[in-house]
Ligand SMILES: Nc1ncnc2c1ncn2[C@@H]1O[C@H](COP(=O)(O)OP(=O)(O)O)[C@@H](O)[C@H]1O
């Protein structure tokens with residue numbers, strides 16, 4: 001296997017000093033699974049704002065834009081096989097990343113672009129509406145795969161999503177050819193899981209719900225699923241492994257009483273998870289419509 005067989009990935013999200021959210025989760029997961037990673041922070045902050053006061057260190061829009069231009073012109077840019085975006089500091093950054101993805105696609109039409117539209121949760125949007133709109137209007141149309149949680153998907157399509165049939169219809173209408181919807185509606189009591197929809201698949205990967213989870217699970221899942229796809233794994237196996245890793249990492253962090261994921265101690269759960277995940281095939285919306 002050559003040094004870069006797993007593929008170079010550009011990750012673009014927040015950087016925290018302490019903790020495992022945003023780029024800290026994605027970089028660790030991708031490097032552990034053998035990828036070369038280029039990491040561009042969108043903001044730098046001491047820790048996830050959920051822990052209390054956390055001062056945002058920011059870049060000007062023009063500096064961020066200039067750094068994107070440097071990346072586009074980099075002599076090594078031909079190495080890049082995938083881009084993963086997550087948390088953005090403002091709407092202009094989302095537009096700059098759309099420019100990056102478009103420029104890379106001109107040279108490499110099969111570039112994988114994974115858009116994790118980090119914008120909100122059960123309580124509603126936690127980024128400014130202009131940022132959420134820029135993700136929806138500039139990035140989602142470019143995504144090979146989007147990984148919203150159920151509430152983000154509901155905002156993106158402008159409709160409440162109370163069951164998995166509604167989630168699948170919404171995922172199909174949004175546009176990307178592959179959708180991984182997190183915090184889907186569980187079929188198992190006391191469960192949660194991920195719903196994956198592509199032209200060929202409608203799958204639900206379920207496991208037990210754990211109280212008081214640390215942050216960063218969505219960031220970790222998107223990176224792990226991307227890694228498995230890049231390595232050429234079949235979608236169903238990629239979903240099962242990525243879901244099992246996230247669940248196992250979460251369970252181990254909570255067992256330790258940690259308020260953050262403890263990825264350095266749990267790297268074996270990223271590479272070879274042992275946790276069981278309940279995989280179910282759902283009726284694909286296209287099949288339902290055929291009657
Ligand atoms: N409380 C929890 N217990 C067990 N697994 C969880 C829990 N919260 C999240 N997960 C797992 O992590 C995945 C991603 O988490 P989610 O909170 O939906 O992402 P995001 O951080 O993008 O909002 C979920 O689909 C589920 O598999």
Ligand SMILES: Cc1ncc(COP(=O)(O)O)c(C=O)c1O
Pocket residue numbers: 013014021022045048049086087118121214215216217218219
């Ligand atoms: C700065 C910042 N705020 C909020 C979030 C959202 O965190 P969560 O999805 O765990 O709620 C993230 C996730 O990457 C983040 O980096």
